Amino acid sequence: MDNSSPKIVAFLCTWCSYAGADLAGTGRNQYPPNIRVIRVPCSGRINPMYIIKALLEGADGVMVSGCHPGDCHYLVGNYFARRRFVVLKRLLTAAGFDADRVNFTWVSASEGARFADVVKEVTEKVLGCQTGNVRQGTVLCPASPVGSTTENRPLSYTSGKRDELYEQYLEVEDHLISICRKLLEDGTVNSVIGYQQEGGDMSLCVPCIIDSPEDVEKLVWYNRCVPNLSSYLLQRQGKTAIVAKPCDTRAILSLIKENQLKREDVYIIGHTCYGMVGNDGNMLQACSDCTVRVPPIYDTFDGIGRKTDAIQGDRPLDNPDNLLNETFERFVNEMNKCILCYSCRQSCYGCYCKTCFMDRGEPDWQTASPDIGAKMLYHLGRTTHLSGRCVECGACENACASGVNIRYLIQAVTKFIKDTYDYEAGMDLEKEPAMLTYKVDDEEIGFL
Amino acid sequence: MVDKKQNVEVRDQKSISKNEMQGFLRHLSTKRALVCPVDTGKVIEFREVDIALLDMNQGSILDATRILDDHVSYKSIKEYYFPQTELMFTFENDDIVDNKDIPGYAIFGARPCDLEALRVMTAVYSTGKYADPFFHRRFEANFLIGIGCKNLKPECFCQEMGVDKEFSDFCDVMLTDNGDCYIVEYLSEKGRSELDGYLRDENHPLGFVSAQNHPPAVAGTLFSKRANKIDEPSPGLRDAENAECRMQNAEIRGGVTGELEKSFALDVEKDDTEYFDIIDWAKVTEMCKGCGICTYICPTCYCFDFKDVSKKGTAERYKCWDSCMYPKFTLHASGHNPREHRHERYRQRVLHKYKYVPNNFDGVIACTGCGRCVRSCPVGVNIKDILKQIIEKNDD
Numbered sequence: 001m002d003n004s005s006p007k008i009v010a011f012l013c014t015w016c017s018y019a020g021a022d023l024a025g026t027g028r029n030q031y032p033p034n035i036r037v038i039r040v041p042c043s044g045r046i047n048p049m050y051i052i053k054a055l056l057e058g059a060d061g062v063m064v065s066g067c068h069p070g071d072c073h074y075l076v077g078n079y080f081a082r083r084r085f086v087v088l089k090r091l092l093t094a095a096g097f098d099a100d101r102v103n104f105t106w107v108s109a110s111e112g113a114r115f116a117d118v119v120k121e122v123t124e125k126v127l128g129c130q131t132g133n134v135r136q137g138t139v140l141c142p143a144s145p146v147g148s149t150t151e152n153r154p155l156s157y158t159s160g161k162r163d164e165l166y167e168q169y170l171e172v173e174d175h176l177i178s179i180c181r182k183l184l185e186d187g188t189v190n191s192v193i194g195y196q197q198e199g200g201d202m203s204l205c206v207p208c209i210i211d212s213p214e215d216v217e218k219l220v221w222y223n224r225c226v227p228n229l230s231s232y233l234l235q236r237q238g239k240t241a242i243v244a245k246p247c248d249t250r251a252i253l254s255l256i257k258e259n260q261l262k263r264e265d266v267y268i269i270g271h272t273c274y275g276m277v278g279n280d281g282n283m284l285q286a287c288s289d290c291t292v293r294v295p296p297i298y299d300t301f302d303g304i305g306r307k308t309d310a311i312q313g314d315r316p317l318d319n320p321d322n323l324l325n326e327t328f329e330r331f332v333n334e335m336n337k338c339i340l341c342y343s344c345r346q347s348c349y350g351c352y353c354k355t356c357f358m359d360r361g362e363p364d365w366q367t368a369s370p371d372i373g374a375k376m377l378y379h380l381g382r383t384t385h386l387s388g389r390c391v392e393c394g395a396c397e398n399a400c401a402s403g404v405n406i407r408y409l410i411q412a413v414t415k416f417i418k419d420t421y422d423y424e425a426g427m428d429l430e431k432e433p434a435m436l437t438y439k440v441d442d443e444e445i446g447f448l
Numbered sequence: 449m450v451d452k453k454q455n456v457e458v459r460d461q462k463s464i465s466k467n468e469m470q471g472f473l474r475h476l477s478t479k480r481a482l483v484c485p486v487d488t489g490k491v492i493e494f495r496e497v498d499i500a501l502l503d504m505n506q507g508s509i510l511d512a513t514r515i516l517d518d519h520v521s522y523k524s525i526k527e528y529y530f531p532q533t534e535l536m537f538t539f540e541n542d543d544i545v546d547n548k549d550i551p552g553y554a555i556f557g558a559r560p561c562d563l564e565a566l567r568v569m570t571a572v573y574s575t576g577k578y579a580d581p582f583f584h585r586r587f588e589a590n591f592l593i594g595i596g597c598k599n600l601k602p603e604c605f606c607q608e609m610g611v612d613k614e615f616s617d618f619c620d621v622m623l624t625d626n627g628d629c630y631i632v633e634y635l636s637e638k639g640r641s642e643l644d645g646y647l648r649d650e651n652h653p654l655g656f657v658s659a660q661n662h663p664p665a666v667a668g669t670l671f672s673k674r675a676n677k678i679d680e681p682s683p684g685l686r687d688a689e690n691a692e693c694r695m696q697n698a699e700i701r702g703g704v705t706g707e708l709e710k711s712f713a714l715d716v717e718k719d720d721t722e723y724f725d726i727i728d729w730a731k732v733t734e735m736c737k738g739c740g741i742c743t744y745i746c747p748t749c750y751c752f753d754f755k756d757v758s759k760k761g762t763a764e765r766y767k768c769w770d771s772c773m774y775p776k777f778t779l780h781a782s783g784h785n786p787r788e789h790r791h792e793r794y795r796q797r798v799l800h801k802y803k804y805v806p807n808n809f810d811g812v813i814a815c816t817g818c819g820r821c822v823r824s825c826p827v828g829v830n831i832k833d834i835l836k837q838i839i840e841k842n843d844d
Contacts, residue, residue, distance in 0.1 A: 198828040201602035206828030207735050227827060231737075337488055339523070339532060339744050341771075346739035347826055359776050368757050370766045371533045401522060401741050401824035403490025 006060035006126045010035040010119075011050065013043045013078075016067035016108045023112030031116035032123040035063060042066065044077030048088040048384045049357065049365065051102060055092075056367045056377050061101045061126030065118065068106040069440070078106070079438035086420070087387050087413060087435070089446045094412035095380060096328030098129035105448035118448060131328040169222035172271070176221050176243065176302050179269055183241050184213040189267050192216070193232050194243035195225040204279070207232065219243070221302075226276045226284065228395040230349045233261055241267040245276075247286075247393035249295035250426025251349035254389060257429060260352055270298025278398070286394020286407065296427050326412070335375045337404045344396035344406070345382060350389045357381055383409045388417045388434040391426040420445070462632040464623070466516060470509045474499050475646045476554040480591055483528060483555045484513040491522035494555065515557050518598045518625075520818060524562045524747030528553045529569060529586050532744075532769050533755075536582065539763040550582070552589030560616035561606050561818035563594050565747030567618045568816070571809045572750055582767065591642060594619035595630070601819065605832055609817035610710035712835050713813060714802040715842055723799055726841045729791040732834050735827045738790045740771035742821035742829075743797065748814040751777075772796050798834060 012018040018039050024031065040046055043066025051062045064085060072078045085104045093099045103122045107115045180192045196208040196218045205224040209232070210216055221243065229242055230251035244252065249270055255261040272294055275287035295301075342358070345351045357365050358378050365381065367373035383406075390410045397407045418424055420443065423434035464472055476482055477499045486495045492514050502512055510516060535547045558566075573583040596614035600606070606613050615622060620639030623630035634640040714723075743749040753770040756763055770777060773794070778787045787793050805814040815831075822830050 198830065200822060200828070200830050200832070202823065204828050209734055232735075341739060341741040341744040342774075343737075343739040343741045343826060346737040359774070366755070366757075368759060370755055370757060370768060399737075399739065399741075399826035401491070401745060401826075402493075403488060403522075405489075 006034055006123065007058070008035045008061040008063055008122060008126055009054040009059045010037045010063040010065065011040050011043070011046050012037055012107075013066040013073075014039050014041055015073040016071065016106075017065035017115065019109035020065075020107040020111050020115040023109065024115040025112075027112040029113050029116035031119040034123050034126075035119055042072065042074050042077040043081040044072070044074065046081060046084075048084055049381055051088060052092075052377060052380045052384070053365060053367065055097065055101065056369075056373050056380075058368075061103065061122065061129065063103045063105070063119070063122045065105050065107045065115075068108055071108060076438065079440065079442070082442055082444060083421070083435060083438055085447075086443070086445045087417060088384060090416040091380065091383055091387070091409060091413050094326050094409050095331045095376075096131055096326055098131050099446065100125035100129050103448055104444075104446070121448060172302060173219070173221040176269065176271075177216050177219055179300055179302065180210065180216045180219060180241060181213050183267065184210070184216065188239065189241040190238040191236065192219070192241045192243070193229045193236075194219045194221075195227075195229075196220055202279070221271065223275070223277045226278065226398055228347065228349055228393045230255060231347075231352065233266055234352055236265075239265050239267060241269055244268050244270055244295060244298070245273040245393075246270075246292040246295045247273075247290065247391055248349075249297060250292070250391035251393060253297055253426040253429060254391060255349065255352075257426075257433065258389075267300075268295065268298045269300050269302050270295035271302050284394055284398060285405070286392060286397055289394075289411070290392055292427075297429065325408075331376075331409075332372070334404050334406055335372050335379070337402045338375045338379070338400075338406070339402055340375055340378060341401075342378075343399040343401065344404075347395040347399035348382075348386070349391065349393070349395070350386050351382070357385075379406050379409065383413060386410055387413050388421075388423060389425045390414050462634075463626065463629045464632055465629045466510075467628070469515060470499070470502075472646075473497075473509055473515075473556060474503070476556065476591065476593075476642075479642075480552040480554040480589075483525075483553045484509075484515050485517070485519070485521050485557050486513045492517075492519055493521050493523045494525055494528070494557075496553075520559055520561070520597070520601050520604065520820070522820070522824065523745050524565060524818065524820065525555050525558045525592075526562075526565070526569070526747050526749075528555055528590060529566065529583055530573075530750060530752075530769075534582060534767045536754075536765045536767050539765075550585045550589055552586075552591070554591040554593070556593045558592060558594045558619065559597055559818070560594060560613055561604075561611055561816040562747050563592070563616035563618040564606075564611045564816040565818070566592075567616075568748045568805070568809075568812050568814050569750055570618075571812045572805070572814075575809070591638065592619040593621045593623060595623045596625065598625055603819035603822040603830075603832075604817060605712070605819055606817035608710070608712045608832075609813065609815055610713075611816045710813065712802070712815070712817070712832075712839070713806075714835075714838060716803055716806045716811070718803075718842075720799070720803065723803060723838070724795065727834070727837045729795045730789070732837070733791045733794040733829060736773075736790050736794055736829050737827055738773050738775075738793070739826065740773040741824050741826070742831075743771040743773055744769060745820045745824055747816065747818055747820070748801070772800070794829075798831065798838075802835070 012021060018037070021037060043064060046064055051064070054062050066078045066081060067073065069078055069082065085102075089099065089102055089104070092102055103125060105118050107118060176194075180194070183189045184192065191209050191211040193207065193209055195205050197220055198204045198206045205220060205222075205226065207227050207229055208218060210218060225243070225245070228248050228251055229244065230248050233240055233242060233252065233255065242248065242252070249268060252261065252266060252268060256263050256266075273287075274293065275283045275290070278284045342356075345356060358374075358381070365377060367377050387410075390413075392411070392414060394407060397405060400406075414425075417434050421434040423431065425433070473482055473484070477497075482497050482499055483494050484497045485492050486497065488495065497509070497513055499509065502509060537547055538545045569583065570587065573580040574587070594616055598614075600613060604613070614624065617635050620634070620636045621643060622633045622635055624633070632643070634643070743751070749771070751770045751772060752767050755766045755768050757766065772787075773790075775785060775788070775793075777793070779785045787796055801814040805812060822832065
């Protein structure tokens with residue numbers, strides 16, 4: 001790369017900043033020739049994907065400018081945009097992109113001199129960027145081949161068989177079976193979505209759909225009921241009962257809020273959950289990060305005597321390891337593991353789009369680098385779509401057969417949204433989702 | 449538990465001590481990039497290993513990789529023959545410039561299920577009218593060393609698919625675990641010429657080398673051998689003059705296994721449509737999320753799609769993996785999709801493997817029972833159970 005001339009894509013709102021750029025020209029204000037202007041009707045029109053795509057296609061930096069808050073031609077477009085950009089910047093820094101690569105600001109039509117200053121400042125900032133440069137077709141941070149000694153862990157093909165802990169769950173399981181039998185017999189629900197023990201060698205605990213009272217004995221409930229079942233609700237007709245952990249319940253609540261599901265169509269059998277155990281016998285990472293023990297909504301609570309024990313604690317989202325490791329190398333390393341099978345998308349409650357942006361031909365989001373570029377685009381894009389919607393069930397991580405730990409991105413964003421906008425997905429049916437609302441006095445974190 | 453089959457005394461046999469693996473792999477990596485099973489944190493998969501870097505850090509190959517373990521990697525070796533994305537050619541000023549940059553890999557530690565899967569791939573990609581030059585070139589360039597499995601892993605069903613878990617002749621060199629060493633068998637001319645110089649050298653520090661009792665290698669490369677084999681099986685090393693050596697190896701492995709019976713084979717004479725309603729496909733796949741991981745990690749899934757990428761003044765065409773589990777796989781330009789539902793797509797996957805490929809390629813079943821799809825499925829869809837159901841219905 002020619003360091004002296006970075007390429008910067010500038011998205012300018014046509015009503016203010018574009019006119020401001022015009023004024024800078026007519027006013028003979030000098031500014032570096034590094035920006036490539038794309039005119040948009042409003043800063044609210046700028047899909048965060050545009051910015052991600054620009055970076056992945058090889059732009060050295062991106063600059064976005066709109067009308068000053070309160071001056072929007074469409075009244076509130078830039079208020080929504082402001083939240084989006086603040087969150088996007090947090091996501092990009094979590095992925096290890098240099099924070100100075102993306103710059104947001106406000107320039108009005110009368111501020112020609114300011115426009116020139118802003119471009120100067122942005123160019124200098126982009127020149128100083130160290131990490132996160134993706135040139136077209138090549139990632140300037142190739143995966144290092146295995147050469148250093150890694151710690152060996154024991155090979156395990158441990159099965160999901162019921163262990164001694166299972167005894168503790170028998171009482172709850174019996175209660176669950178009797179509830180489901182009753183629901184199916186009196187016709188309250190058409191079917192029950194729950195867990196059963198699979199018959200294969202590994203004897204995994206897998207999802208199942210029960211539609212007759214005779215089959216309810218198949219249902220199990222213990223500490224290996226890992227998959228998030230909520231997305232199966234979207235395929236069901238009529239009223240369905242669902243065996244739900246707190247995270248499943250949060251997902252159901254979000255689906256109801258997003259008008260994907262009607263509250264009256266689902267019968268939630270809520271459970272307390274102290275964390276689920278993976279096939280290696282250890283508690284899953286997502287579960288050890290989570291402290292939501294009681295489902296926020298339910299129709300029947302199947303905790304038996306445990307409800308009062310359960311504590312709804314503070315959630316230690318800021319795993320110190322994650323914050324230290326927000327490097328581009330880590331991101332690339334995870335991307336190299338990914339094989340783009342879309343298991344994480346298919347397992348996610350929030351990915352219910354009929355056609356995913358990755359499958360679209362028009363617009364074609366695919367990057368010029370069909371391997372790692374496509375993976376980055378997919379994961380960054382999916383994370384923007386889940387910003388403020390993630391219920392931290394860890395389904396993406398648990399479904400990934402390649403062992404990609406990409407949840408740290410959305411984890412960082414979720415924590416950021418909780419701290420900044422005081423919103424958590426799936427906890428409250430009434431509260432407005434963070435990314436669908438705004439406050440006039442929202443903080444402009446990371447703006448110029 | 450000590451296995452009685454272990455530690456059979458081996459004399460005048462080509463063998464390689466497990467302690468000398470670093471030297472052996474260093475030798476392999478002189479010509480080609482070395483690919484070994486490594487632990488990536490959560491899974492074991494085949495990755496490139498830089499042995500020079502390892503030497504520089506004074507690391508041990510046994511610590512850095514999982515070459516000695518008895519395991520099945522999470523992904524197969526497919527990607528070194530049929531990469532997930534492969535540049536085919538570039539358009540430059542109205543000319544088409546083929547991508548000639550085909551790297552050669554020395555792949556160590558492929559399991560018999562992977563090797564037999566490569567046989568299926570070869571049948572599809574290297575015979576008949578539509579031979580694939582990219583696959584062919586990689587096949588010629590790569591050097592493949594197989595290792596027999598000692599134990600079946602959970603969900604392995606290679607025996608049911610007629611694959612010997614301890615041996616496959618579809619590689620250049622086959623290793624058999626014999627306690628603290630591996631027995632080396634050459635299965636192609638390439639295998640012999642690559643290793644002979646190394647193993648034959650009397651003064652070599654490894655010291656265990658013997659020039660006698662050489663198994664005769666099959667004429668020609670593995671590739672041409674396989675190409676013939678589809679019409680008439682070539683004798684190969686498994687019999688002929690190599691009998692004595694083979695016997696000894698077989699003793700280590702616990703008896704020669706002949707052709708195993710393929711108990712999971714479907715009746716290929718039946719009409720396709722008879723299978724469409726043979727079981728309730730919607731019921732058996734109702735938990736399927738349609739994620740496609742089963743097709744990506746499958747060693748025999750070979751479907752691909754093209755992707756054109758235009759750049760300033762030029763354009764490139766890539767060959768990328770595709771998956772029949774995705775709705776876009778059969779989506780027509782008109783908007784019509786002949787396999788619109790998930791169960792129809794899953795049915796296609798099963799029938800393609802067990803019915804259509806056998807029909808089109810002389811009975812080769814496109815499944816070697818590696819069990820990866822069962823192990824990796826996030827919701828426990830089990831192809832074995834589905835096959836059993838079909839076969840039961842067939843028998844009725």
